[in-house]
Amino acid sequence: MRRFIWATVYVAVGVAAGCFSAFVLIQQAGVKPVAAGVPWQSRSAALAGPNAFYVRSHYLLEGRLPPAPSQLGEATAETDSNGRPLTGSCSYLISSTGPLPRWWSLGIIEGATAKAALQTTADSDTTVHEADGSVKIAAATGPQPGNWLKAPNQRSFTLIYSALSSSPRALEPPFAIKRGACS
Numbered sequence: 001m002r003r004f005i006w007a008t009v010y011v012a013v014g015v016a017a018g019c020f021s022a023f024v025l026i027q028q029a030g031v032k033p034v035a036a037g038v039p040w041q042s043r044s045a046a047l048a049g050p051n052a053f054y055v056r057s058h059y060l061l062e063g064r065l066p067p068a069p070s071q072l073g074e075a076t077a078e079t080d081s082n083g084r085p086l087t088g089s090c091s092y093l094i095s096s097t098g099p100l101p102r103w104w105s106l107g108i109i110e111g112a113t114a115k116a117a118l119q120t121t122a123d124s125d126t127t128v129h130e131a132d133g134s135v136k137i138a139a140a141t142g143p144q145p146g147n148w149l150k151a152p153n154q155r156s157f158t159l160i161y162s163a164l165s166s167s168p169r170a171l172e173p174p175f176a177i178k179r180g181a182c183s
Contacts, residue, residue: 042075080177091140091180098174104163110152
């Protein structure tokens with residue numbers, strides 16, 4: 001009887017360890033910086049590489065289909081342009097640093113978990129452009145003048161960028177994230 005109990009424990013621990021390691025691989029596989037010196041990370045390049053199974057599994061665990069290669073780009077940022085974590089206790093200015101694709105979307109997700117709900121979005125159809133064609137968006141817990149994304153109170157959050165384009169260069173996020181006042 002004792003051998004049966006220990007065998008059951010060994011099997012249960014083995015299955016739990018296997019599930020945990022698969023989950024960690026799925027969440028971390030294929031995440032690479034979009035360019036040097038920017039906070040944006042993407043899984044786009046890994047969709048065609050050896051980690052493609054894990055990258056597709058990441059999207060499916062979130063209840064979404066993977067983006068179509070070379071048509072829809074997606075990147076996330078969990079830090080500002082100086083590498084500090086994004087948090088609801090600070091305000092941020094998200095400003096375009098280059099030409100914007102025809103359609104793009106920028107949203108805030110509370111935390112970086114697979115079950116995190118999309119809080120608020122701004123996109124190419126709803127934002128007001130500056131006189132020079134650039135876009136400036138404030139991310140803060142309270143209302144801000146101009147374009148504003150509501151950040152969660154006192155919690156870390158993730159910015160998610162999506163863009164539709166036939167050019168791979170246009171799929172890279174053209175936004176810098178600068179930290180403002182903190183409470």
